[in-house]
Amino acid sequence: METFLSNLSLGFSVALGLQNLGLAFLGCLVGTLIGVLPGVGPVATIAMLLPITFSLDPTGSLIMLAGIYYGAQYGGSTTAILVNIPGEATSVVTAIDGHEMAKKGRAGAALAVAALGSFFAGSVATLVIAALGAPLTKIALMFGATEYFSLMIMGLVLAVVLAGGSVLKAVAMILVGILLSTVGTDLETGDERMTFGLIFLSDGIDFAVLAMGIFGVAEIMRNLAQPESRDVVRKPIGRLLPNREELRQSWAPVVRGTVMGSILGILPGNGAVLAPFASYAMEKKLAKDPTRFGKGAIEGVAGPESANNAGAQTSFIPLLTLGIPGNAVMALMVGAMTIQGIIPGPQVMTGNPSLFWGMIASMWVGNLMLLVINLPMVGLWVRLLKVPYRLMFPAILAFCCIGIYSINSLPTDVMFIGLFGFVGYLLIKCGFEPAPLLLGFVLGKLMEENMRRALILSRGSLSTFITEPISAGLLLVSVVLLAAAIIPNVRKGRDEMFVE
Amino acid sequence: MLKFSRRMIVACLGSLLAFGAAEAADWPQRPVTVVVSQAAGSSPDVLARIITDKLSRTLGQQFIVENRPGAGNVVGTQSVARANADGYTFLFGTSAALVTNPFTVKSLSYDPAKDFIAVSKVARSHLLLLVNPKIAANNLTELLALEKEAPGTLSIAVDGPRNISGLIAQSINKQSGSKFVLVPYNNINNAVQDSITGRTPVTIQSASVVEAFIKDGSLRPIAVAGNQRVPSLPDVPSISENFKDIDLQGWFMVMAPAGTPVAIVDSMSKAIARALAEPDVLARAPTLGFEIESGDIVTPAGAKAYLDAQLVSTGKVIHSLGVEPN
Numbered sequence: 105m106e107t108f109l110s111n112l113s114l115g116f117s118v119a120l121g122l123q124n125l126g127l128a129f130l131g132c133l134v135g136t137l138i139g140v141l142p143g144v145g146p147v148a149t150i151a152m153l154l155p156i157t158f159s160l161d162p163t164g165s166l167i168m169l170a171g172i173y174y175g176a177q178y179g180g181s182t183t184a185i186l187v188n189i190p191g192e193a194t195s196v197v198t199a200i201d202g203h204e205m206a207k208k209g210r211a212g213a214a215l216a217v218a219a220l221g222s223f224f225a226g227s228v229a230t231l232v233i234a235a236l237g238a239p240l241t242k243i244a245l246m247f248g249a250t251e252y253f254s255l256m257i258m259g260l261v262l263a264v265v266l267a268g269g270s271v272l273k274a275v276a277m278i279l280v281g282i283l284l285s286t287v288g289t290d291l292e293t294g295d296e297r298m299t300f301g302l303i304f305l306s307d308g309i310d311f312a313v314l315a316m317g318i319f320g321v322a323e324i325m326r327n328l329a330q331p332e333s334r335d336v337v338r339k340p341i342g343r344l345l346p347n348r349e350e351l352r353q354s355w356a357p358v359v360r361g362t363v364m365g366s367i368l369g370i371l372p373g374n375g376a377v378l379a380p381f382a383s384y385a386m387e388k389k390l391a392k393d394p395t396r397f398g399k400g401a402i403e404g405v406a407g408p409e410s411a412n413n414a415g416a417q418t419s420f421i422p423l424l425t426l427g428i429p430g431n432a433v434m435a436l437m438v439g440a441m442t443i444q445g446i447i448p449g450p451q452v453m454t455g456n457p458s459l460f461w462g463m464i465a466s467m468w469v470g471n472l473m474l475l476v477i478n479l480p481m482v483g484l485w486v487r488l489l490k491v492p493y494r495l496m497f498p499a500i501l502a503f504c505c506i507g508i509y510s511i512n513s514l515p516t517d518v519m520f521i522g523l524f525g526f527v528g529y530l531l532i533k534c535g536f537e538p539a540p541l542l543l544g545f546v547l548g549k550l551m552e553e554n555m556r557r558a559l560i561l562s563r564g565s566l567s568t569f570i571t572e573p574i575s576a577g578l579l580l581v582s583v584v585l586l587a588a589a590i591i592p593n594v595r596k597g598r599d600e601m602f603v604e
Numbered sequence: 605m606l607k608f609s610r611r612m613i614v615a616c617l618g619s620l621l622a623f624g625a626a627e628a629a630d631w632p633q634r635p636v637t638v639v640v641s642q643a644a645g646s647s648p649d650v651l652a653r654i655i656t657d658k659l660s661r662t663l664g665q666q667f668i669v670e671n672r673p674g675a676g677n678v679v680g681t682q683s684v685a686r687a688n689a690d691g692y693t694f695l696f697g698t699s700a701a702l703v704t705n706p707f708t709v710k711s712l713s714y715d716p717a718k719d720f721i722a723v724s725k726v727a728r729s730h731l732l733l734l735v736n737p738k739i740a741a742n743n744l745t746e747l748l749a750l751e752k753e754a755p756g757t758l759s760i761a762v763d764g765p766r767n768i769s770g771l772i773a774q775s776i777n778k779q780s781g782s783k784f785v786l787v788p789y790n791n792i793n794n795a796v797q798d799s800i801t802g803r804t805p806v807t808i809q810s811a812s813v814v815e816a817f818i819k820d821g822s823l824r825p826i827a828v829a830g831n832q833r834v835p836s837l838p839d840v841p842s843i844s845e846n847f848k849d850i851d852l853q854g855w856f857m858v859m860a861p862a863g864t865p866v867a868i869v870d871s872m873s874k875a876i877a878r879a880l881a882e883p884d885v886l887a888r889a890p891t892l893g894f895e896i897e898s899g900d901i902v903t904p905a906g907a908k909a910y911l912d913a914q915l916v917s918t919g920k921v922i923h924s925l926g927v928e929p930n
Contacts, residue, residue, distance in 0.1 A: 147644075154650065248803050289676070291788045294708070294766035295930055303682075303713075306675040390830060429793050439650060448816060513672055514679075560787050561759060561803055 110146040111461050112234060119469050121248045124167050127160070128466050131168035135175020139182065142189045142316060145332075146176035150436045163445035163459045167466040169440055171473075173433050177416045178222055178474050184486055185214045187500055189320035193311060193546045194412045197380040199319060200403055201397060203406030207343045208400050210349040213346040215482045216375070217354050218409040219475055225362040225410035226471030229417035232366050233424070234464050244370050244422050249557035250568050254578035255371070257553040261545065261582045264590075271590060277531075281544020292556060294333060311466075313520045316457060316504050318538045321525025324374045324497050326532050345482075350402050352518030357387050357407035360442055363412030370422065382407035398537075417467060423448060424460060425588055444571055457539045478556030478563075532572055631691055631868050634666040638858075639687075640696045641680025643673040646854055647812065647892045651727060654888060658879035663693040663871075666767045676766075677701035685705065685714035690864035694723065694872065697859045703914045707922040710929040717915065719857075720859040721731060723869055723906035724786075724876040727894040728910040729854035730811035731769065731829035733843065736802045742829045747806070748780050755783040761795035761804035764788045767926065768852055769808035771797065772829055772843065774925050775850045799823060810854075812893025829853050836890065849924075851917050856894075857907055869904055877902045 118124060128436030138149045150169050177194065184195040184359065185202035198218065205214040247255070264274050287298045288308030300307035365379040365384065388397045388405040397404050419434060429435040429448075441448050447455060453460045488496075508517045528538055562568035570576050621910050636659075640652045647907060649671060657666035672680035677700050677766035684695035702716040714720075734743070739758075741747035764771040765788060773786050788803050792813055799807040800822045807823075811834065817823040818837075830853030831844035843850050860869055879885060880896050884919050889896045900906035 154653070245797065245801050248798060291764060291790055294764060303675050303678060306678075307673075330870065426797075435793065439647070512674060513670065514674070557787055557789075560785060563756075563785070 108235060112465065114458060115234075115461030115463075115465030116469075118196070118458050119465035124164055124462065124466060127164045127168040128171045128470050129473055129477075131171020132175040132470055132477055135172035135177075136182075137175075137177040138172070138479055139176035139179020140485075141179075141319060141498065142183055142187075146173050146433050147436065149176070149200055150433060150440075153439060154436070157440055157444075161465045162441065162446050163462045165440055166437065166442065166459070166463055167470075169437055170463065170467065171470045173437075174226070174413065174416055174467075174470060175414060175474060178219070178478060178504045181218050181222075181412070182215060182478075185211060185218065185404065186485060186489060187320065187496075188323040189500070189504070190315050190542075193315070193377050193569050194380050194415070196315065196319070196542050197384045197408040198405055198412070200384070200539055201399075201401050202295065203323075204398065204400035205402065205405065206489065210350075210402075211401065211486045213350050213402065214405050215485060216345050216479065217350065219478045219482070221354065221406045221410040222326070223471050223475045224358055224411035224517070225412075226416035226417055226474075227363050227468055229366050229369070229414040230464060230468040232418060233421055233467070234461075244426075244497065246574060247371055247419070249561060250572045251367040251556040251574045251578065253551060253558055254569060254575040254582070256547045256554065257380065258362070258578050258582040258585070259547050262378070262381050262543075264540070264575040264586065270535075273536050277536055277538070277540040278544035281541040281546075282548035284314070284541075285545045285548030285596075291553060292560075298411065306379075307522070309545075310508075310517060311514070311542075311578065313508055313517050314524055315542055316508060317521040317524025318528035318531070318541065320500065320504060321521055322528025322532055323476070324439070324500065324540070325525060325529040327493065340413060346402070353402050354406035357383070357403040358410045360386060361407035361410035361412075362414045365411035365416075366418045368411075369415035369418030374502040376412075379411040379415035381543055383411035413471075420463075420467070424452065424463070477494070502508050525552050553559060610845060622851050628883050631836055632663055632872060634692065635654075635666040635668055636663075636692050637668050638694045638696055639670050639672050639680050641674075641677040641701055642699060644671045646673075647729075648696060649696060649893070651813065651856065651889065651892055651894060654885055655726065655876065655879050656769065658885065659875055659880060662875055662878060675711070676705065678705060678713065682707075682713045682815050684859065684861055686717040687861050689861040691745050691860070691868035691872075692752040693861060695720065695859040695861075698855045699853070699855045699914070701798070702857060702859070703918040704766070704768065704771070704910060704922070705875075706915065707919050708929055712929075716859075716911065719862050721862055721869055722904055722906070723855045723858040724861050724873045724880075724902045724909050725855060725857050725879060725897050725907040725910055726897050726902070727807050727889060728830070729856075730834045731772075731808060731838070731854055732811050732825045732834075732915060733772075733806070734799065734814060734823040734825050735807075735830070736799055736805040736816070737824050739805050739824075740800055741826060742824070744839060744843065746774075747796060747826060748782055748918050751782045751784060756785060758784055759804040760784040761787050761789055761799055761807040761809075763792065763795070763808075768829075768854055771851060771922065771925065772808055772852050775852070775921055776843075776847065778894075779847050798821075800821055802814055810893045812891065814891075836894070844861075849917075850921060852921060857911065863921075873902065873907075881895060899920050 134149065135146065138146065150172055157169065174526055180190065180192050180195040181198045184199035185192045185206055188198045188199050188203040190196040202214045205211060260278060264271060287305055289296055289306050296306055361383040364383050365376065368379040368382065369376040384407060386403055387403045388394050391397065391403060394455060423437060424427050425433045429438050438448050446459065504521060505518045508521060531538060569579060638651045638652060638656050644650050649669065652669050656757055659667040672683050676684055677698055679699040681695060681697065684693055687693035705712055706716060733740055735747065739750065741750050760773050762773050764770050765786065770786060770788065773784055776782060777784055784806065792809060795804065795807055796809060796813060796817065798804045800817060808829070816824055818825055825837055825840050828837065828840055828842045831842055831851050833840065880898060880902060886896055900911055
């Protein structure tokens with residue numbers, strides 16, 4: 105305990121230095137701004153800023169890059185809530201109820217709860233990293249392809265639970281999502297699948313393109329198609345901050361989301377993606393009145409946002425303790441460290457304690473800064489909603505196009521946003537929800553890759569999924585969850601039939 | 605101080621005069637684009653940015669890195685093949701784009717020998733064959749003996765059947781009759797993790813990725829891809845020492861679209877040679893897993909000769925594996 109405290113105080117003495125404090129602020133600010141802009145993600149930004157870090161000291165540059173990362177996580181939620189465009193897989197869930205809240209004039213409350221929940225989650229996750237980072241790494245190493253496949257199955261079951269309306273429609277959307285994820289080059293044979301010989305399809309469909317089209321553009325089209333509901337978002341803003349009732353409803357989901365996010369973030373291979381989905385599903389199951397979900401339930405913002413931020417933070421654990429980056433941003437951080445001559449891995453903690461603990465302390469400092477940056481900005485963001493649609497929609501579309509073009513410089517990406525937007529509009533019209541499709545898309549890729557890898561490693565024996573204990577446990581949980589989700593529906597369906 | 609800087613100016617003028625004959629005097633007049641066929645932040649991208657940063661300073665115009673990733677380097681490479689040959693677009697070409705794709709991609713949209721002029725070979729990347737420490741083998745011969753005892757039980761983590769590590773693994777299987785099972789990974793970090801835990805006890809990885817794991821003993825390097833040993837690991841033999849024909853390695857070459865004026869190509873090549881000799885470039889490259897080139901191979905003629913030789917040897921290896929373009 106004493107060494108823990110002395111380590112933390114060493115960390116804070118580094119993180120609270122004037123230069124590092126400034127860099128943390130700069131990182132958080134840049135991150136928030138790029139997060140808010142649809143399309144421009146943290147990966148592209150960090151890559152562009154990498155050369156600038158050559159001239160900074162290692163600790164300072166890592167603090168700044170980390171600030172961009174969680175700043176972007178937070179900024180992405182703002183766009184998701186205000187205009188229903190999730191920039192990243194992790195803010196898809198926030199868009200569902202967050203945007204509904206915004207339509208009801210509670211955008212301020214949604215943004216504030218997201219900020220407060222994220223801050224709480226970030227603080228807890230920082231402590232988790234500091235106290236348990238090293239031992240937790242061992243758990244992460246136990247996850248191989250077999251375990252991962254079963255985890256993804258559990259994620260898909262959660263997607264079914266997640267769906268607001270018909271289970272059948274949700275399953276259909278998940279399957280379409282999985283199907284879309286198989287477009288591209290087959291990893292095992294190198295053959296192209298469903299690309300129609302088109303070169304821009306050979307790497308598959310980009311998540312940002314799909315999400316932006318099917319959520320953002322479709323939402324704009326839907327709004328344009330219904331002139332009578334045009335002004336829903338422009339209702340009086342009302343109180344900016346959440347009222348007592350909303351805070352009371354939020355605290356438990358925040359705590360649960362934090363726990364969920366902290367656990368899933370540790371897993372390698374981007375386990376944090378699942379965290380908001382899992383949290384949303386759990387809140388919906390626990391709620392007294394699940395029908396409120398999808399119509400602006402504050403728990404549906406508080407839980408997933410906390411889970412998202414906790415996961416974003418704890419995904420540093422594999423990087424800091426093992427040197428294995430869990431996602432694309434972490435991989436860039438490895439690049440930044442190696443350029444500085446620091447080889448990420450277990451030896452960083454012992455060989456370079458001021459960097460290790462300084463970075464951990466700066467995470468908490470960064471979270472505090474995000475709160476300081478974002479709470480006053482809530483008013484500003486909400487006022488953005490007052491901008492008339494005839495100005496706002498073209499601006500959003502322009503930002504989407506610039507953002508997506510900046511990633512790969514491919515004109516086809518921009519055209520695809522339009523195509524997916526149209527598809528998304530048709531889906532909404534037919535009563536299908538886009539969220540399960542996106543989850544199916546994200547998990548489909550990981551699922552196929554891990555299933556085939558598990559089967560190669562087991563030399564083709566399917567029983568590997570049941571004989572491995574962790575994998576078997578996850579599959580069992582999935583079966584139970586699925587049964588719990590489907591059985592009441594089947595019964596209800598039968599009741600409805602009888603009524604007819 | 606004043607005296608010193610005046611001397612420097614004289615020296616610079618002198619060197620300008622010396623090069624003057626072959627170099628393009630009026631180039632560059634505007635910013636120059638260098639296309640990288642991989643994503644921003646990837647290690648070739650970082651190397652390209654380090655070098656273009658130097659070029660911007662010495663040539664007085666902005667050298668802009670443009671990332672055009674996709675389709676296994678085809679998107680970016682093809683865009684330069686079709687670009688104006690006016691000396692304002694260059695390619696930071698990868699070995700995958702220039703010598704592997706011609707044999708693995710059906711109806712490739714560019715021809716590395718005809719559509720480009722080689723400018724400079726800038727660096728080679730170190731690819732290592734490593735084993736989990738539980739595997740009782742200290743070199744390739746011992747590993748092959750171990751595999752012969754129980755054929756088909758050892759898995760090897762690679763980046764794909766048509767990518768360089770996959771081709772190396774298949775070549776070893778082909779030439780030695782071993783039966784390593786190839787496990788492809790999209791994400792190298794998952795591959796490293798599985799090799800540390802022993803799920804895939806053998807792997808082929810870039811030196812920069814595995815440096816930490818070699819240091820703490822969780823992976824043991826037993827061979828280096830290509831025909832040269834690596835300075836930082838002098839005791840580890842090259843794969844060519846066991847299998848002469850398997851000379852597959854990763855490298856980077858700056859290319860210009862065919863038809864670019866020779867004087868500009870020469871100027872570019874000389875500026876690159878100067879950039880590569882700068883101490884901070886030399887110091888940074890090894891941390892990225894690269895070895896900076898110098899001497900004849902950095903000139904257009906030397907680079908061209910190397911490219912032609914690699915096209916022949918890579919083609920031979922891929923044909924022998926029976927890999928058909930698709």
